[in-house]
Amino acid sequence: MLRSLGSGTLRSLCIRRNRSLPRAFSSATRYLEPPAADRVPDRVPLRKQLKQEAKALRSHKRQRKETAEASKEEWELTVGVEIHAQLDTETKLFSRASTSTSDVPNSNLALFDLAFPGSQPVFQAAILLPAIRAALALNCEIQPVSRFDRKHYFYQDQPSGYQITQYYEPFARNGYVDLYDYDGIAPEDGERVRINIKQVQLEQDTAKSQEYSPTTQLLDFNRVSHPLIEIITMPQIHTPETAAACVRKLQAIVLSCGAVTTGMELGGLRADVNVSVRRRGEAPGEHQYDGISGLGQRTEIKNLSSFKAVEDAIIAEKNRQIEVLESGGVIEGETRGWAIGSSETRRLRGKEGSVDYRYMPDPDIPPLIIGEDLLSSLKDTLPTAPDALLTLLVGSEFNLPIEDAKPLIELDNGARLEYYHDVVDILRSLQVDQDDKTRASLLRVASNWVLHELGGLVAKHDRAWDTEIVPARSLAHLIDQLQRNLITGPTAKLVLATIFDGDRRPVPQLLEEENLLLRPLSREEYVALAESVIAMNPQMVEQIRSKNQLGKLGWFVGQMMRTGEKGRVEAPKAEQILRELILS
Ligand SMILES: Nc1ncnc2c1ncn2[C@@H]1O[C@H](COP(=O)(O)OP(=O)(O)OP(=O)(O)O)[C@@H](O)[C@H]1O
Ligand SMILES: [Mg+2]
Numbered sequence: 001m002l003r004s005l006g007s008g009t010l011r012s013l014c015i016r017r018n019r020s021l022p023r024a025f026s027s028a029t030r031y032l033e034p035p036a037a038d039r040v041p042d043r044v045p046l047r048k049q050l051k052q053e054a055k056a057l058r059s060h061k062r063q064r065k066e067t068a069e070a071s072k073e074e075w076e077l078t079v080g081v082e083i084h085a086q087l088d089t090e091t092k093l094f095s096r097a098s099t100s101t102s103d104v105p106n107s108n109l110a111l112f113d114l115a116f117p118g119s120q121p122v123f124q125a126a127i128l129l130p131a132i133r134a135a136l137a138l139n140c141e142i143q144p145v146s147r148f149d150r151k152h153y154f155y156q157d158q159p160s161g162y163q164i165t166q167y168y169e170p171f172a173r174n175g176y177v178d179l180y181d182y183d184g185i186a187p188e189d190g191e192r193v194r195i196n197i198k199q200v201q202l203e204q205d206t207a208k209s210q211e212y213s214p215t216t217q218l219l220d221f222n223r224v225s226h227p228l229i230e231i232i233t234m235p236q237i238h239t240p241e242t243a244a245a246c247v248r249k250l251q252a253i254v255l256s257c258g259a260v261t262t263g264m265e266l267g268g269l270r271a272d273v274n275v276s277v278r279r280r281g282e283a284p285g286e287h288q289y290d291g292i293s294g295l296g297q298r299t300e301i302k303n304l305s306s307f308k309a310v311e312d313a314i315i316a317e318k319n320r321q322i323e324v325l326e327s328g329g330v331i332e333g334e335t336r337g338w339a340i341g342s343s344e345t346r347r348l349r350g351k352e353g354s355v356d357y358r359y360m361p362d363p364d365i366p367p368l369i370i371g372e373d374l375l376s377s378l379k380d381t382l383p384t385a386p387d388a389l390l391t392l393l394v395g396s397e398f399n400l401p402i403e404d405a406k407p408l409i410e411l412d413n414g415a416r417l418e419y420y421h422d423v424v425d426i427l428r429s430l431q432v433d434q435d436d437k438t439r440a441s442l443l444r445v446a447s448n449w450v451l452h453e454l455g456g457l458v459a460k461h462d463r464a465w466d467t468e469i470v471p472a473r474s475l476a477h478l479i480d481q482l483q484r485n486l487i488t489g490p491t492a493k494l495v496l497a498t499i500f501d502g503d504r505r506p507v508p509q510l511l512e513e514e515n516l517l518l519r520p521l522s523r524e525e526y527v528a529l530a531e532s533v534i535a536m537n538p539q540m541v542e543q544i545r546s547k548n549q550l551g552k553l554g555w556f557v558g559q560m561m562r563t564g565e566k567g568r569v570e571a572p573k574a575e576q577i578l579r580e581l582i583l584s
């Protein structure tokens with residue numbers, strides 16, 4: 001390790017950016033300028049000018065949309081994605097240095113990670129566990145023998161001048177991911193589309209650059225050589241929506257099997273999209289990829305960090321390529337960039353080919369041999385896949401609507417689902433005396449409370465999810481009391497908020513001490529309450545009666561709950577009395 005070098009040396013590593021490097025330019029405002037002919041003279045008042053600009057922008061957008069719609073039929077889009085995901089490991093790929101990135105910059109490094117002369121790679125076998133789990137979850141064939149190669153390029157984020165990757169013989173091949181309509185694929189893809197995965201390979205991550213000033217970049221090498229998997233799909237995606245759905249699904253799968261650190265939002269996963277178009281009904285394109293021929297020239301948009309960016313960047317790049325081709329131009333093989341909020345991709349550099357990278361087998365790293373015993377034990381312990389979980393949750397046992405089942409699975413890396421199961425288990429034990437139908441209906445009620453009531457509080461207060469915010473036991477008791485009509489819905493919500501704010505009294509005790517248990521109102525009390533709200537709102541009563549506006553009854557129920565004694569008015573009973581008094 002580098003401790004002996006003195007941490008100051010490494011922590012202050014920074015390099016000066018070559019001033020002649022092309023600077024990123026902002027294209028975000030480009031379409032705010034109206035065409036030259038419409039340009040507004042200086043003396044036009046600002047408000048009018050802004051109005052005209054907004055009008056020009058709208059008409060430009062409309063034109064683009066119309067062009068896009070018209071060309072949709074005429075042009076076929078093809079997309080292949082590459083995902084880079086950080087494996088959840090303790091050490092780096094070829095050294096025992098820690099993968100923790102939260103420590104001070106440049107503190108987690110071994111000599112090899114910085115390519116010090118004389119240092120040697122030492123493959124860390126434990127990183128294979130999450131890597132193989134991910135590949136199995138993606139239905140890949142794990143290769144008994146695979147090898148590492150050097151991919152050469154020169155940039156500040158890679159100290160050795162090459163990245164160690166698996167180019168010729170990756171450790172996993174021939175997988176697939178199934179995307180369903182509920183994953184958000186484009187309607188034209190029907191109920192299900194299968195995207196084949198060409199391979200999954202192991203490789204090193206790069207250092208993190210941070211702009212310090214326009215001419216200076218700071219470098220943090222903590223991330224360098226963090227083990228990554230690169231997942232490469234075949235060019236079989238034909239719409240931007242399906243591409244975004246594919247990235248979302250790949251992320252969900254590798255997260256659900258515990259293979260990777262975090263999702264895109266926290267930077268643990270990044271996507272590159274490769275985009276080409278070809279005119280339908282014309283001679284097939286000249287390009288091919290791994291047996292798929294007839295493709296157009298691809299460009300690659302690197303480093304997308306959100307699903308929306310994936311979709312937006314593909315739309316923009318597709319439109320750009322169509323515009324170029326329709327005006328007689330040719331598409332260059334390029335690496336392009338995408339800035340959040342932008343409307344255009346922008347050229348970064350010409351696309352490197354395998355020749356530019358001068359791939360060569362790494363002579364310092366022996367072949368990777370993966371034994372059957374390791375494989376079968378990993379297969380046996382692979383957690384249930386998201387699709388299988390979904391089938392279970394919407395199936396006859398849980399009977400959840402798909403709109404609830406999906407977020408339950410996807411939220412908080414599976415922690416929300418685990419919490420839901422805890423609530424359900426406790427609830428089942430509290431409800432042993434109830435009939436099967438009641439107990440079954442509570443599974444749906446519980447998901448509603450976990451997702452919408454508790455989830456709503458979490459979102460409103462912008463808190464990170466934590467199972468202890470409201471212990472599963474408390475929520476289960478709350479639902480149990482509600483189901484037994486011992487408290488009203490509003491009381492249950494009130495108590496939930498109290499627990500959310502930190503009250504740790506057991507629910508039965510809390511209800512008792514705060515005098516929140518339902519003391520049912522008598523029929524006479526309901527009638528008196530209803531009559532008083534009716535008397536105060538004669539016009540609304542008239543509207544309900546004359547125009548049959550029954551929806552307004554709900555408003556009266558709300559009034560009764562507000563004016564009645566807290567926690568004692570039950571909505572169904574209130575509505576019943578209102579119907580009797582107003583409608584009969
Ligand atoms: N003509 C094409 N149109 C659209 N996508 C394509 C086309 N040709 C290849 N692809 C996609 O481009 C990706 C190529 O990834 P691969 O890692 O094999 O090569 P690369 O992009 O040159 O490598 P890297 O970017 O890692 O240096 C795949 O996802 C593939 O499906
Ligand atoms: Mg690649």
Ligand SMILES: [Mg+2]
Pocket residue numbers: 082272300
């Ligand atoms: Mg690529």
